[in-house]
Amino acid sequence: MALSVSRAQALAWRLGRHSLDRPSDMPPSEIVRRLCGVQAQLASAAELAVRVRRKRPAADEVAGALSAGELIKTWAMRGTLHLLHPQDGGAFLALIAAARPWARPSWVRYFGLTPEQIDALRDAVGEALAGTTLTREELTAAVTAKRGLEHVGKALGSGWGTLLKPLAWQGALCFGPSRGTRVTFRRPQDASRSWAGLPTAEEAAPRAIAAYLGAHGPASVEAFGHWLGGGWFGKRQLRAGFAELGDRLVEVEVEGEPAHLLAEHADELAACRPGKAVRLLPAFDQWVLGPGTADGRVVPAARRSAVSRQAGWISPVVIVGGVVGGTWQMDGDRLNVEWFGETGKVPKKELEQEVERLAALLGGPLRLHVARV
Numbered sequence: 437m438a439l440s441v442s443r444a445q446a447l448a449w450r451l452g453r454h455s456l457d458r459p460s461d462m463p464p465s466e467i468v469r470r471l472c473g474v475q476a477q478l479a480s481a482a483e484l485a486v487r488v489r490r491k492r493p494a495a496d497e498v499a500g501a502l503s504a505g506e507l508i509k510t511w512a513m514r515g516t517l518h519l520l521h522p523q524d525g526g527a528f529l530a531l532i533a534a535a536r537p538w539a540r541p542s543w544v545r546y547f548g549l550t551p552e553q554i555d556a557l558r559d560a561v562g563e564a565l566a567g568t569t570l571t572r573e574e575l576t577a578a579v580t581a582k583r584g585l586e587h588v589g590k591a592l593g594s595g596w597g598t599l600l601k602p603l604a605w606q607g608a609l610c611f612g613p614s615r616g617t618r619v620t621f622r623r624p625q626d627a628s629r630s631w632a633g634l635p636t637a638e639e640a641a642p643r644a645i646a647a648y649l650g651a652h653g654p655a656s657v658e659a660f661g662h663w664l665g666g667g668w669f670g671k672r673q674l675r676a677g678f679a680e681l682g683d684r685l686v687e688v689e690v691e692g693e694p695a696h697l698l699a700e701h702a703d704e705l706a707a708c709r710p711g712k713a714v715r716l717l718p719a720f721d722q723w724v725l726g727p728g729t730a731d732g733r734v735v736p737a738a739r740r741s742a743v744s745r746q747a748g749w750i751s752p753v754v755i756v757g758g759v760v761g762g763t764w765q766m767d768g769d770r771l772n773v774e775w776f777g778e779t780g781k782v783p784k785k786e787l788e789q790e791v792e793r794l795a796a797l798l799g800g801p802l803r804l805h806v807a808r809v
Contacts, residue, residue, distance in 0.1 A: 438687040438694070439702055443733050444710030446654055446690045447758030449701070452708070453651055454723060455489035456715050456755075464490070464497050465506040469521035472647050473528065475720040476509055476517045481752075484718040487797050495799070503613065505628035510610035511601040514666050516748075517611075522628035526607060527635055527643040528664070531677075533605040534637035535668040547591055547599055553584065557599070558608045560585060562623065569612040569622040607634045641677035646684065646698060652726035654688040654695035654705070662728045690733070712757045714786035716764060716771075716794055720750045724760070735760045739776055742809075754790075756783065762809075766802075773806045782806050 451457040455467065464486045468474050476482040479499075487493035498519065501507045505522065512518040512528055520528065537543060539551045549557065557579065564570060564578035576592040579585050591599040600621075603609050610627050612620035624631045635643065648660050657678055661669045678685065678696060686699045697705060717723055729735045729744040742763055743751050754762040754773060761779035765772055771791050775782050788804055795802040 438689045439697075439706060440689045441654075441691075441705060441708075442710065443691050444757060445705065445708045446688075446695075447733070448708040448710050449705045450652065451711065451713065451758050452704075456717075456723065456758075457711060457713055459491040460489055461491050462489075463506075464501045465521055468501075468507055468519050469524055470651055471722045472644075472651050472726070473512055473518040473520045473525065474722060475513075475725055475750075476519045478719055481718040481720050482519055484797065485721050488715070488717065488794075493797060505630060508610045508624055508627050508631070510624070511597065511604040513664055515598075515601050522624065522630040523632045524643070524647060526624075526631070526633055527640040527647070529605050529607055530634040530637055530640035531644050532665055532668070533602070533607075533634070534640070535665060535673075537665070537668050538602040548587065549599070554602050556582075557585060557588065558603045558606055561600075561603050561621075562608045565609060565621060565623050565626070567626065569620045569626070571615060571618045571620050573618075575621055638680075642680045642684075645677055645681060648726075649685075649696060649698050650701070651722070653701065654690055654697040655727065656693075656695050659727055659731065662730070663726060710757060712783075713755075714761075714783050714790055715755050716787075716790045717753050717755060719752045721753065723755065723758075724750055724753060734758065736776070736778070738778075742774070742776075754787070769800065769802055771802045771804055773804065774809045775806050777808045782808070 454471065460467065462470065467486050467489050474482050474485050483498045486498050502509060507519045508522050508525060509517065509519055512520060538554050544550055560579045560582045561575065564575055570578065572593060576589050579592060580589045588599060600609065607624055609621045610624045612622040612627060614620060645660060648663065649655060657671065657674045661674045684699055685696050686702050688695045688697045724735060724743060727734050729740050735743050739760065743753060743760060745751060751763040752765060753760045754764055756779060762773050762775040773787065787806065791802050791804045
Protein backbone atom coordinates (compact mmCIF):
# COMPACT_ATOMS: atom_id res chain seq x y z
CA MET A 437 0.00 0.00 0.00
CA ALA A 438 1.36 3.40 -1.01
CA LEU A 439 2.41 5.88 1.65
CA SER A 440 -0.13 8.71 1.70
CA VAL A 441 0.95 12.22 2.74
CA SER A 442 -0.34 15.76 2.48
CA ARG A 443 1.15 18.36 0.19
CA ALA A 444 2.34 20.28 3.25
CA GLN A 445 4.14 17.18 4.58
CA ALA A 446 5.88 16.60 1.27
CA LEU A 447 7.01 20.22 1.12
CA ALA A 448 8.20 20.11 4.73
CA TRP A 449 10.41 17.08 3.96
CA ARG A 450 11.76 18.78 0.86
CA LEU A 451 12.51 21.97 2.81
CA GLY A 452 14.70 19.89 5.07
CA ARG A 453 16.54 18.35 2.14
CA HIS A 454 17.14 21.85 0.74
CA SER A 455 18.46 23.15 4.09
CA LEU A 456 15.66 25.72 4.07
CA ASP A 457 13.95 24.66 7.29
CA ARG A 458 17.25 25.45 9.03
CA PRO A 459 20.65 26.37 7.56
CA SER A 460 23.21 23.61 7.07
CA ASP A 461 26.86 23.05 7.98
CA MET A 462 27.48 21.44 4.58
CA PRO A 463 30.14 23.20 2.47
CA PRO A 464 29.07 24.94 -0.76
CA SER A 465 30.04 21.99 -2.95
CA GLU A 466 27.87 19.62 -0.93
CA ILE A 467 24.92 22.03 -1.02
CA VAL A 468 25.21 22.06 -4.82
CA ARG A 469 25.52 18.28 -4.83
CA ARG A 470 22.40 17.84 -2.68
CA LEU A 471 20.39 20.16 -4.96
CA CYS A 472 21.52 18.29 -8.13
CA GLY A 473 23.15 21.48 -9.35
CA VAL A 474 22.41 25.19 -9.08
CA GLN A 475 21.38 27.22 -12.10
CA ALA A 476 24.10 29.76 -12.81
CA GLN A 477 23.17 32.13 -15.63
CA LEU A 478 23.23 34.83 -12.98
CA ALA A 479 26.35 34.33 -10.88
CA SER A 480 25.11 36.46 -8.00
CA ALA A 481 21.88 34.45 -7.78
CA ALA A 482 23.79 31.15 -7.78
CA GLU A 483 26.04 32.44 -5.01
CA LEU A 484 23.03 33.54 -2.96
CA ALA A 485 21.17 30.26 -3.56
CA VAL A 486 23.99 28.45 -1.79
CA ARG A 487 24.55 31.03 0.94
CA VAL A 488 20.90 31.18 2.09
CA ARG A 489 21.18 27.45 2.84
CA ARG A 490 24.39 27.71 4.88
CA LYS A 491 24.71 28.31 8.61
CA ARG A 492 27.98 30.25 8.40
CA PRO A 493 28.38 31.45 4.80
CA ALA A 494 31.29 33.53 3.60
CA ALA A 495 31.52 36.04 0.78
CA ASP A 496 32.38 34.63 -2.66
CA GLU A 497 32.52 31.06 -1.37
CA VAL A 498 30.95 29.64 -4.53
CA ALA A 499 33.52 31.42 -6.68
CA GLY A 500 36.17 29.98 -4.39
CA ALA A 501 34.76 26.46 -4.79
CA LEU A 502 34.90 26.87 -8.57
CA SER A 503 38.52 28.06 -8.43
CA ALA A 504 39.44 25.09 -6.22
CA GLY A 505 37.81 22.58 -8.58
CA GLU A 506 35.21 21.63 -5.97
CA LEU A 507 32.53 22.68 -8.48
CA ILE A 508 32.37 23.01 -12.24
CA LYS A 509 30.24 25.33 -14.34
CA THR A 510 28.74 24.05 -17.58
CA TRP A 511 25.59 23.77 -19.68
CA ALA A 512 23.42 21.06 -18.19
CA MET A 513 19.72 20.62 -17.42
CA ARG A 514 17.36 22.14 -19.99
CA GLY A 515 20.37 23.57 -21.80
CA THR A 516 20.99 26.15 -19.05
CA LEU A 517 24.18 27.02 -17.20
CA HIS A 518 24.61 25.15 -13.93
CA LEU A 519 27.07 24.64 -11.14
CA LEU A 520 27.62 20.91 -10.75
CA HIS A 521 29.52 18.72 -8.34
CA PRO A 522 32.38 17.10 -10.31
CA GLN A 523 31.70 13.61 -8.96
CA ASP A 524 27.96 13.56 -9.69
CA GLY A 525 27.51 16.03 -12.52
CA GLY A 526 28.57 13.57 -15.19
CA ALA A 527 25.49 11.42 -14.56
CA PHE A 528 23.15 14.29 -15.45
CA LEU A 529 25.21 15.22 -18.50
CA ALA A 530 25.39 11.63 -19.75
CA LEU A 531 21.64 11.20 -19.47
CA ILE A 532 20.99 14.42 -21.39
CA ALA A 533 23.51 13.40 -24.04
CA ALA A 534 21.76 10.03 -24.42
CA ALA A 535 18.69 11.88 -25.77
CA ARG A 536 20.86 13.41 -28.54
CA PRO A 537 18.80 16.61 -28.97
CA TRP A 538 21.35 17.83 -31.52
CA ALA A 539 20.22 15.03 -33.87
CA ARG A 540 16.70 16.47 -34.12
CA PRO A 541 15.80 17.71 -37.62
CA SER A 542 15.01 21.21 -36.30
CA TRP A 543 18.48 21.49 -34.74
CA VAL A 544 20.19 20.22 -37.89
CA ARG A 545 18.25 22.67 -40.08
CA TYR A 546 18.98 25.66 -37.84
CA PHE A 547 22.71 25.11 -37.39
CA GLY A 548 23.46 23.27 -40.61
CA LEU A 549 25.44 20.60 -38.75
CA THR A 550 24.66 16.92 -38.95
CA PRO A 551 25.21 14.65 -35.93
CA GLU A 552 28.41 13.45 -37.61
CA GLN A 553 29.64 17.04 -37.86
CA ILE A 554 28.80 17.60 -34.20
CA ASP A 555 31.05 14.61 -33.46
CA ALA A 556 33.80 16.23 -35.52
CA LEU A 557 33.27 19.52 -33.68
CA ARG A 558 33.49 17.74 -30.34
CA ASP A 559 36.77 16.11 -31.34
CA ALA A 560 38.17 19.43 -32.59
CA VAL A 561 37.23 21.20 -29.37
CA GLY A 562 38.69 18.40 -27.25
CA GLU A 563 41.95 18.63 -29.19
CA ALA A 564 42.08 22.42 -28.90
CA LEU A 565 41.44 22.39 -25.14
CA ALA A 566 43.80 19.55 -24.25
CA GLY A 567 45.71 20.76 -21.21
CA THR A 568 44.86 24.42 -21.74
CA THR A 569 42.20 27.10 -21.28
CA LEU A 570 40.90 29.20 -24.18
CA THR A 571 38.64 32.20 -24.59
CA ARG A 572 35.61 31.86 -26.86
CA GLU A 573 37.51 33.72 -29.58
CA GLU A 574 40.59 31.52 -29.25
CA LEU A 575 38.50 28.36 -29.29
CA THR A 576 36.54 29.54 -32.33
CA ALA A 577 39.76 30.28 -34.21
CA ALA A 578 41.17 26.84 -33.42
CA VAL A 579 38.01 25.03 -34.48
CA THR A 580 37.32 26.95 -37.70
CA ALA A 581 40.84 26.18 -38.84
CA LYS A 582 39.73 22.57 -39.17
CA ARG A 583 38.57 21.39 -42.56
CA GLY A 584 34.79 21.04 -42.72
CA LEU A 585 34.18 23.31 -39.73
CA GLU A 586 35.00 26.65 -41.32
CA HIS A 587 31.34 27.74 -41.31
CA VAL A 588 30.65 27.34 -37.57
CA GLY A 589 32.43 30.48 -36.44
CA LYS A 590 29.35 32.69 -36.12
CA ALA A 591 27.39 30.10 -34.14
CA LEU A 592 30.36 29.39 -31.85
CA GLY A 593 30.76 33.09 -31.19
CA SER A 594 27.18 33.47 -29.97
CA GLY A 595 26.85 34.41 -26.30
CA TRP A 596 24.09 31.79 -25.98
CA GLY A 597 26.59 29.03 -26.72
CA THR A 598 23.92 26.79 -28.22
CA LEU A 599 26.34 24.99 -30.51
CA LEU A 600 28.64 24.26 -27.57
CA LYS A 601 25.91 22.69 -25.44
CA PRO A 602 26.08 19.22 -27.08
CA LEU A 603 29.81 19.25 -26.38
CA ALA A 604 29.23 20.16 -22.72
CA TRP A 605 26.68 17.35 -22.38
CA GLN A 606 29.27 14.94 -23.77
CA GLY A 607 31.86 16.11 -21.26
CA ALA A 608 34.13 17.77 -23.83
CA LEU A 609 34.19 21.20 -22.21
CA CYS A 610 33.10 23.34 -19.29
CA PHE A 611 33.75 26.92 -18.24
CA GLY A 612 37.12 28.06 -17.00
CA PRO A 613 38.06 31.19 -15.00
CA SER A 614 37.07 34.42 -16.72
CA ARG A 615 39.73 36.67 -18.23
CA GLY A 616 38.36 40.05 -17.37
CA THR A 617 35.00 40.20 -19.15
CA ARG A 618 35.80 37.24 -21.40
CA VAL A 619 34.58 33.73 -20.65
CA THR A 620 36.97 30.82 -21.08
CA PHE A 621 36.58 27.10 -21.65
CA ARG A 622 38.52 24.06 -20.55
CA ARG A 623 37.96 20.33 -20.20
CA PRO A 624 36.19 19.14 -17.02
CA GLN A 625 39.13 16.91 -16.11
CA ASP A 626 41.37 19.98 -16.25
CA ALA A 627 38.89 22.07 -14.24
CA SER A 628 38.66 19.59 -11.37
CA ARG A 629 40.82 16.73 -10.20
CA SER A 630 37.62 15.24 -8.75
CA TRP A 631 35.93 14.99 -12.15
CA ALA A 632 34.52 11.46 -12.32
CA GLY A 633 33.78 11.46 -16.04
CA LEU A 634 30.58 10.43 -17.82
CA PRO A 635 29.06 7.06 -16.99
CA THR A 636 27.12 5.12 -19.60
CA ALA A 637 23.48 6.11 -20.05
CA GLU A 638 22.45 2.86 -18.36
CA GLU A 639 24.58 3.68 -15.31
CA ALA A 640 23.61 7.36 -15.36
CA ALA A 641 19.82 6.93 -15.24
CA PRO A 642 19.46 5.38 -11.74
CA ARG A 643 22.13 7.68 -10.32
CA ALA A 644 20.51 10.83 -11.70
CA ILE A 645 16.98 9.78 -10.74
CA ALA A 646 18.01 8.84 -7.21
CA ALA A 647 19.81 12.16 -6.75
CA TYR A 648 16.78 14.08 -8.06
CA LEU A 649 14.35 12.29 -5.76
CA GLY A 650 16.70 12.91 -2.84
CA ALA A 651 16.34 16.65 -3.40
CA HIS A 652 12.96 17.15 -5.07
CA GLY A 653 10.89 14.10 -4.18
CA PRO A 654 8.26 12.86 -3.88
CA ALA A 655 8.06 13.41 -7.63
CA SER A 656 6.60 11.94 -10.80
CA VAL A 657 8.41 10.55 -13.82
CA GLU A 658 7.15 13.56 -15.79
CA ALA A 659 8.55 16.05 -13.28
CA PHE A 660 12.00 14.48 -13.53
CA GLY A 661 11.88 14.53 -17.32
CA HIS A 662 10.83 18.18 -17.42
CA TRP A 663 13.58 19.16 -14.99
CA LEU A 664 16.26 17.28 -16.91
CA GLY A 665 15.46 18.28 -20.45
CA GLY A 666 12.00 19.64 -21.02
CA GLY A 667 10.49 17.68 -23.89
CA TRP A 668 13.65 15.86 -24.98
CA PHE A 669 12.79 12.52 -23.37
CA GLY A 670 10.05 10.07 -24.25
CA LYS A 671 7.92 8.70 -21.43
CA ARG A 672 8.96 5.13 -22.21
CA GLN A 673 12.63 6.02 -21.80
CA LEU A 674 11.97 7.84 -18.52
CA ARG A 675 9.84 5.04 -17.07
CA ALA A 676 12.54 2.52 -17.92
CA GLY A 677 15.03 4.60 -15.93
CA PHE A 678 12.73 4.60 -12.89
CA ALA A 679 12.11 0.88 -13.26
CA GLU A 680 15.86 0.21 -13.04
CA LEU A 681 15.80 1.45 -9.45
CA GLY A 682 13.47 -1.43 -8.51
CA ASP A 683 12.81 -1.73 -4.79
CA ARG A 684 14.97 1.30 -4.04
CA LEU A 685 11.79 3.27 -4.87
CA VAL A 686 8.45 3.40 -3.09
CA GLU A 687 5.19 4.81 -4.33
CA VAL A 688 3.83 7.83 -2.48
CA GLU A 689 0.45 9.50 -2.86
CA VAL A 690 0.57 13.24 -2.30
CA GLU A 691 -3.06 14.14 -1.65
CA GLY A 692 -4.10 11.39 -4.04
CA GLU A 693 -1.52 12.11 -6.77
CA PRO A 694 1.00 9.29 -7.40
CA ALA A 695 4.69 10.04 -7.01
CA HIS A 696 8.00 8.28 -6.31
CA LEU A 697 10.46 8.50 -3.44
CA LEU A 698 13.59 6.65 -2.41
CA ALA A 699 12.63 3.93 0.06
CA GLU A 700 15.35 5.10 2.47
CA HIS A 701 13.50 8.40 2.89
CA ALA A 702 9.97 7.06 3.40
CA ASP A 703 10.07 7.02 7.20
CA GLU A 704 11.44 10.56 7.31
CA LEU A 705 8.67 11.78 5.04
CA ALA A 706 5.96 10.02 7.04
CA ALA A 707 7.25 11.64 10.24
CA CYS A 708 7.39 15.18 8.81
CA ARG A 709 5.05 17.81 10.15
CA PRO A 710 3.98 20.80 8.06
CA GLY A 711 5.64 24.13 8.83
CA LYS A 712 5.13 27.79 8.00
CA ALA A 713 8.73 28.91 7.63
CA VAL A 714 9.13 32.10 5.60
CA ARG A 715 12.15 32.30 3.29
CA LEU A 716 13.44 34.75 0.71
CA LEU A 717 15.00 32.87 -2.22
CA PRO A 718 16.98 34.35 -5.11
CA ALA A 719 16.18 34.31 -8.81
CA PHE A 720 16.47 30.90 -10.52
CA ASP A 721 16.36 29.03 -7.21
CA GLN A 722 16.29 25.24 -7.28
CA TRP A 723 13.28 25.24 -4.95
CA VAL A 724 11.23 26.44 -7.92
CA LEU A 725 13.21 24.90 -10.78
CA GLY A 726 13.39 21.38 -9.30
CA PRO A 727 9.67 20.66 -9.54
CA GLY A 728 9.19 23.26 -12.30
CA THR A 729 6.98 26.34 -12.33
CA ALA A 730 4.07 24.23 -13.65
CA ASP A 731 3.85 22.44 -10.29
CA GLY A 732 0.91 24.18 -8.65
CA ARG A 733 1.84 22.73 -5.29
CA VAL A 734 4.88 25.04 -5.22
CA VAL A 735 3.90 27.87 -7.59
CA PRO A 736 0.15 28.63 -7.51
CA ALA A 737 -1.16 28.28 -11.06
CA ALA A 738 -2.69 31.76 -11.03
CA ARG A 739 0.72 33.24 -10.16
CA ARG A 740 2.94 31.31 -12.53
CA SER A 741 3.41 34.31 -14.84
CA ALA A 742 4.68 36.36 -11.88
CA VAL A 743 7.36 33.76 -11.20
CA SER A 744 8.21 32.50 -14.70
CA ARG A 745 8.64 35.64 -16.77
CA GLN A 746 9.66 36.45 -20.33
CA ALA A 747 13.04 35.34 -21.72
CA GLY A 748 13.26 32.51 -19.19
CA TRP A 749 13.61 34.77 -16.13
CA ILE A 750 12.64 33.12 -12.84
CA SER A 751 11.80 35.72 -10.19
CA PRO A 752 13.17 35.83 -6.65
CA VAL A 753 10.39 34.44 -4.47
CA VAL A 754 9.04 34.44 -0.95
CA ILE A 755 7.99 30.98 0.21
CA VAL A 756 5.74 30.16 3.14
CA GLY A 757 5.85 26.52 4.17
CA GLY A 758 7.39 25.80 0.78
CA VAL A 759 4.63 27.48 -1.28
CA VAL A 760 5.42 30.64 -3.24
CA GLY A 761 3.51 33.44 -1.54
CA GLY A 762 5.08 36.41 -3.31
CA THR A 763 8.03 37.77 -5.24
CA TRP A 764 10.69 40.31 -4.32
CA GLN A 765 13.25 42.59 -5.88
CA MET A 766 15.94 45.03 -4.79
CA ASP A 767 15.81 48.77 -5.38
CA GLY A 768 18.96 50.18 -3.85
CA ASP A 769 18.71 49.47 -0.12
CA ARG A 770 14.98 48.81 -0.35
CA LEU A 771 13.67 45.26 -0.66
CA ASN A 772 10.25 45.33 -2.28
CA VAL A 773 7.96 42.35 -1.70
CA GLU A 774 4.88 41.80 -3.85
CA TRP A 775 2.72 39.68 -1.58
CA PHE A 776 0.03 37.56 -3.23
CA GLY A 777 -3.25 38.56 -1.64
CA GLU A 778 -4.63 35.02 -1.59
CA THR A 779 -1.68 33.86 0.56
CA GLY A 780 -3.31 35.53 3.54
CA LYS A 781 -2.02 37.85 6.21
CA VAL A 782 1.45 39.28 5.61
CA PRO A 783 3.87 37.65 8.10
CA LYS A 784 5.59 40.97 8.82
CA LYS A 785 7.78 39.77 11.69
CA GLU A 786 9.05 36.73 9.79
CA LEU A 787 9.70 38.80 6.67
CA GLU A 788 11.66 41.36 8.66
CA GLN A 789 13.79 38.58 10.13
CA GLU A 790 14.48 37.22 6.66
CA VAL A 791 15.36 40.68 5.34
CA GLU A 792 17.77 41.12 8.25
CA ARG A 793 19.37 37.79 7.42
CA LEU A 794 19.60 38.66 3.72
CA ALA A 795 21.15 42.03 4.57
CA ALA A 796 23.86 40.23 6.54
CA LEU A 797 24.54 37.94 3.59
CA LEU A 798 24.74 40.84 1.15
CA GLY A 799 26.78 43.07 3.46
CA GLY A 800 24.54 46.11 3.74
CA PRO A 801 21.33 47.39 5.37
CA LEU A 802 17.97 46.70 3.74
CA ARG A 803 14.55 48.29 4.25
CA LEU A 804 11.47 46.13 3.75
CA HIS A 805 8.48 47.37 1.79
CA VAL A 806 5.46 45.10 1.22
CA ALA A 807 2.68 45.61 -1.32
CA ARG A 808 -0.26 43.22 -1.64
CA VAL A 809 -1.03 42.27 -5.22
